[in-house]
Amino acid sequence: MEERLIGLCMAAGGVVTGFDSVxxxxxxxRVKFLLIASDASDRTKKQLxxxxxxxxxxxxxxxxxxxxxxxxxxxxxxxMAAAFTGRGPWxxxxxxxxxxxxxxxxxxxxxx
Numbered sequence: 001m002e003e004r005l006i007g008l009c010m011a012a013g014g015v016v017t018g019f020d021s022v023x024x025x026x027x028x029x030r031v032k033f034l035l036i037a038s039d040a041s042d043r044t045k046k047q048l049x050x051x052x053x054x055x056x057x058x059x060x061x062x063x064x065x066x067x068x069x070x071x072x073x074x075x076x077x078x079x080m081a082a083a084f085t086g087r088g089p090w091x092x093x094x095x096x097x098x099x100x101x102x103x104x105x106x107x108x109x110x111x112x
Contacts, residue, residue, distance in 0.1 A: 032084050033060065034057060035059070037064060044080055044081070066078035
């Protein structure tokens, strides 16, 4: 189900990929939420989550890896992050894969 909604967002031009492009969109305040692949490097995850926290953007580090995220987006190359900018049914995508909390990460917390 969420793959069809993601496809509609992609078709509407509402998904940005590529590290630099994603960061730029977060800075501009255009991102409704950000999906981050589970196998992104620790540095990439930190940079993206810090930027999202600073600009109060929702994000989720998913259970999917970069290859799975790329497949969901209809891309061939591995994708470490996807920013949803509000075009297309982004709210439906967030409800299906997000946790519904405003400006908050949904990643599972691990106690060290």
